[in-house]
Amino acid sequence: MTTSVDSSTSDFIKTLQKAGSSTAGDSTTGASSLGKDSFLQLLVTQMQNQNPLDPQDNSEFVAQLAQFSSLETMQNLSTSVDAIGGMYQSSQALQASSLVGRTVTVDSGSTNVDTSTDLVGSVVLPSTSTVTTVKVSDKDGNLVRTIDLDAQKAGTASFTWDGKDENGNVLAAGNYSFVATGSIDGTSTTLTTYLPATVSSVTMGTAGTAMTLNLANGTSVALSKVQQIGI
Incomplete structure (x- = not known):
């Protein structure tokens, strides 16, 4: 029995190392924590390698499942926010193209x-x-x-x-x-x-910055500072 548990523990450690390696690889693309797939893999491995003479309490598994559900929800929310951000950028680009060559009062x-x-x-x-x-x-x-x-x-x-x-x-x-x-x-x-002033070009805003209008007189002004937009 002791040998079986030690072997299972070794497998569990290898799974942890594999997940950690995967996480380290993800960090190059901006991830800083375990993904939902790695989290579920660890949970299943934990269940497979628990000591049959002293199994984990059901409430612990329920708590971990709740954490997994919360993690998945946050990742889905992040994906939705990224999609909304992309749509906003596209809307800004369309708005910017319509302003070039037009007269604004600033x-x-x-x-x-x-x-x-x-x-x-x-x-x-x-x-x-x-x-x-x-x-x-x-x-x-x-x-x-x-x-x-x-x-x-x-x-x-x-x-x-x-x-x-x-x-x-x-x-x-x-x-x-x-x-x-x-x-x-x-x-x-x-x-x-x-x-x-006539808008000669537009500089798209990055995260947290407004779109900037570049005017024919060589100056720039934020779109929010425009008083009136003409034909």
Whole structure:
């Protein structure tokens, strides 16, 4: 009897070593614990190699079966979550492809301007401004136009630039910056400007990061920061 038990124990140890080797191999692909197949193999081997003179209590086997069931459920849940993540990535890719070439309105101080058409932007006022202006500068920082918006109430005020300088000359297309200021309670305050920009490409987000829009003016902005999407 003793010899039989020792032989069975040896088989059980070999099974453990085999499962451990399998687990070590799985670790190269990201697994860090026994899989459900290895777990079930160990459980069956344990039942086959128990001491017939002192068998394990049934409650112990029930507890291990419950652990096995829990392990299988977690692995199935992980598979489902991975599938959902893949579907979300596909949805993001489809959404990204539809944005390339379209115009979006974003919180920005500069944008690439086609001076042959009017540019429409907006400024955000935290409270009433008695004097509100938007100064337009070219890529070299030279002031080319000042747009007077007069007094404005708290909220959002739109402005239009026709692509001309102070003398009425049409300027060359290119990158222009817009700085809006308002006189609030007698203090000159810089205001947030929202400008239109064309999406040239999209950078897909990885786990935990948002999709990024790469704009024609060379800047990038998160999709969540876009105020409006145009045609």
